[in-house]
Amino acid sequence: MSPYISPLFGLAMGSSVLLISSSTHWVFVWLGLELGTLAFIPMLAWWHSSLEVEATVKYFIIQAMAAAVFFFGGLVMTSTEYISGLSQFVGNFGEVLIMFSIIMKLGLVPFHYWVVDVVQGLNYLPGMVLLTWQKVPGLMVLVQLVSMQNGLILLIFGALSAFWGGLGGLGQTQMRKLLAFSSIAHLGWLVSGCVVGTMLGSMYFILYVVLSIPVFVFLYILNNTHLNQVRASLVSNPVAAMVVGVGFLSLAGLPPFMGFFGKWLVLTWLLNNFLVGGAVALVVGALVSLFYYLRVSYMCMVILGPQQIMVSLSWRKGFMGSLLGGLVVLNLLGLLLVGGISSLSK
Amino acid sequence: MKRDDLEQLMFEDSRILWKFRGPEDLDQWLVTSDKEMGGKSEAYLTLSENNTAFFHGVTNIEVPKDGVTRYSGYAAMRSKQRKAAFNRRSQMDLTPFNILNLRVRGDGRSYMITLAPESYFSSQWDDLWCYFFFTRGGPHWQDIQIPFSKFFLTSKGRVQDAQSAVPKDRINTIGITLGDKINGPFELEIDFMGVTMDLTHKEEFAYEQYYQGPRRKRFTKKPLLSTKDW
Numbered sequence: 001m002s003p004y005i006s007p008l009f010g011l012a013m014g015s016s017v018l019l020i021s022s023s024t025h026w027v028f029v030w031l032g033l034e035l036g037t038l039a040f041i042p043m044l045a046w047w048h049s050s051l052e053v054e055a056t057v058k059y060f061i062i063q064a065m066a067a068a069v070f071f072f073g074g075l076v077m078t079s080t081e082y083i084s085g086l087s088q089f090v091g092n093f094g095e096v097l098i099m100f101s102i103i104m105k106l107g108l109v110p111f112h113y114w115v116v117d118v119v120q121g122l123n124y125l126p127g128m129v130l131l132t133w134q135k136v137p138g139l140m141v142l143v144q145l146v147s148m149q150n151g152l153i154l155l156i157f158g159a160l161s162a163f164w165g166g167l168g169g170l171g172q173t174q175m176r177k178l179l180a181f182s183s184i185a186h187l188g189w190l191v192s193g194c195v196v197g198t199m200l201g202s203m204y205f206i207l208y209v210v211l212s213i214p215v216f217v218f219l220y221i222l223n224n225t226h227l228n229q230v231r232a233s234l235v236s237n238p239v240a241a242m243v244v245g246v247g248f249l250s251l252a253g254l255p256p257f258m259g260f261f262g263k264w265l266v267l268t269w270l271l272n273n274f275l276v277g278g279a280v281a282l283v284v285g286a287l288v289s290l291f292y293y294l295r296v297s298y299m300c301m302v303i304l305g306p307q308q309i310m311v312s313l314s315w316r317k318g319f320m321g322s323l324l325g326g327l328v329v330l331n332l333l334g335l336l337l338v339g340g341i342s343s344l345s346k
Numbered sequence: 347m348k349r350d351d352l353e354q355l356m357f358e359d360s361r362i363l364w365k366f367r368g369p370e371d372l373d374q375w376l377v378t379s380d381k382e383m384g385g386k387s388e389a390y391l392t393l394s395e396n397n398t399a400f401f402h403g404v405t406n407i408e409v410p411k412d413g414v415t416r417y418s419g420y421a422a423m424r425s426k427q428r429k430a431a432f433n434r435r436s437q438m439d440l441t442p443f444n445i446l447n448l449r450v451r452g453d454g455r456s457y458m459i460t461l462a463p464e465s466y467f468s469s470q471w472d473d474l475w476c477y478f479f480f481t482r483g484g485p486h487w488q489d490i491q492i493p494f495s496k497f498f499l500t501s502k503g504r505v506q507d508a509q510s511a512v513p514k515d516r517i518n519t520i521g522i523t524l525g526d527k528i529n530g531p532f533e534l535e536i537d538f539m540g541v542t543m544d545l546t547h548k549e550e551f552a553y554e555q556y557y558q559g560p561r562r563k564r565f566t567k568k569p570l571l572s573t574k575d576w
Contacts, residue, residue: 048510054465054470057467058466120515173441223550226439228442236545
């Protein structure tokens with residue numbers, strides 16, 4: 001693909017978010033969602049390999065189905081209630097359809113199966129965009145739909161996602177599948193936070209993006225797609241391996257890393273709103289997913305295999321060292337941020 | 347995760363996929379030839395005197411007179427599809443490894459290793475990643491090491507323009523094909539097939555890709571008003 005056209009796709013993806021945020025009519029919201037999806041499709045198949053094309057087609061089919069359900073829900077709502085504003089869709093079948101379409105687009109349980117297959121077929125960088133930026137349009141629609149009637153359903157799906165994301169990643173050895181299940185689990189926390197408050201959901205999303213990007217980027221640099229390769233990276237590029245290890249500990253939600261901060265905020269707000277069941281379910285899910293986070297961190301930072309002593313270190317680490325050091329420090333800032341931003345939420 | 351699986355993740359650098367020592371090892375393989383489409387080649391997979399797999403037969407390049415077939419003369423052996431619970435297809439995950447090892451003793455002919463991955467869409471069902479290995483024909487065993495980066499993509503026997511690396515995480519079957527357009531008998535003795543991780547082999551994919559098709563010139567030096575063609 002020509003490098004001159006990719007800014008156009010990036011612009012379209014940005015415009016889709018602006019369109020969704022500035023629209024009240026459901027047709028324009030749908031338009032924004034589709035604009036973002038269609039602009040992202042060519043970026044998925046950038047390298048034209050058969051695996052990426054397969055993943056792209058799977059992604060397109062799922063997103064198209066969700067868009068069709070969204071449009072149908074909007075038509076049902078407009079034809080029965082004679083209203084068109086998305087925030088006015090409360091308590092009927094059209095709203096349920098739209099909510100389910102957004103859940104399908106986001107990859108929340110029970111519509112999460114496509115996430116793993118699609119991410120496994122992609123490279124790390126488009127996979128990173130899929131699991132971070134492409135959540136923004138869906139979340140922007142979801143926060144408009146959250147109400148007393150559907151909040152419980154979203155909380156249940158969020159808790160199930162957190163649990164299922166942990167359960168699904170237990171037996172995984174492919175790093176991309178592991179990150180996909182991790183994303184499903186984090187999406188559960190994210191949706192639960194959105195149900196309690198928009199600000200909380202936004203905070204958690206920003207934290208998730210900040211934590212995920214270094215992990216994806218350095219796995220891309222290490223070119224590791226399997227746990228066994230992660231084990232070998234400690235000798236070939238120890239700083240990158242350390243960042244990946246620390247990043248996974250942060251994603252696990254362990255203090256003092258920044259990932260703990262997000263989970264702590266969500267739990268605090270859930271308990272303040274007497275949603276104890278949801279909080280317990282999220283914590284159980286986090287404990288389940290902790291297993292594979294710790295396993296990856298252990299493989300990255302602790303062990304050496306028998307063959308690794310012979311491998312020489314990579315020599316191009318000058319710039320990367322300072323960059324990576326900064327990213328590790330960023331993760332450790334979680335503890336410092338606890339006092340500051342938690343006071344803002346009050 | 348069981349302790350031995352964790353140890354496998356931590357320390358495994360090589361794995362033997364098939365070690366041919368008895369009839370039960372041969373039962374995991376299928377043998378085909380062009381006889382299925384009217385050709386005259388024959389292929390068999392038996393146990394040799396040394397208790398190794400013995401792939402032998404005769405290739406005949408005479409094209410069957412059915413008006414459709416244009417090429418003939420191949421023989422192949424392919425591993426059977428592995429099955430999981432409820433008859434689901436199970437794939438081999440060879441991602442931790444980057445070298446395919448074979449210990450063979452051949453007759454001097456050229457064979458081809460084929461890897462068939464799991465594909466979702468029908469347009470990809472015929473995708474095969476292939477590479478050649480050349481046997482010496484002597485009495486000595488050959489240790490052949492083929493990096494996975496050397497495999498190239500074919501579909502229905504044709505090398506594809508858009509190449510990519512073999513998807514090692516979803517290999518359905520591994521096969522050996524003989525189709526070197528030679529009439530005559532062939533013999534290939536196989537001791538074992540395995541995979542290895544060689545940390546010094548950094549190549550990801552051996553073949554460069556070039557843009558295909560005409561390119562429009564973006565910047566021309568021709569001025570807007572040119573008297574050259576007057």
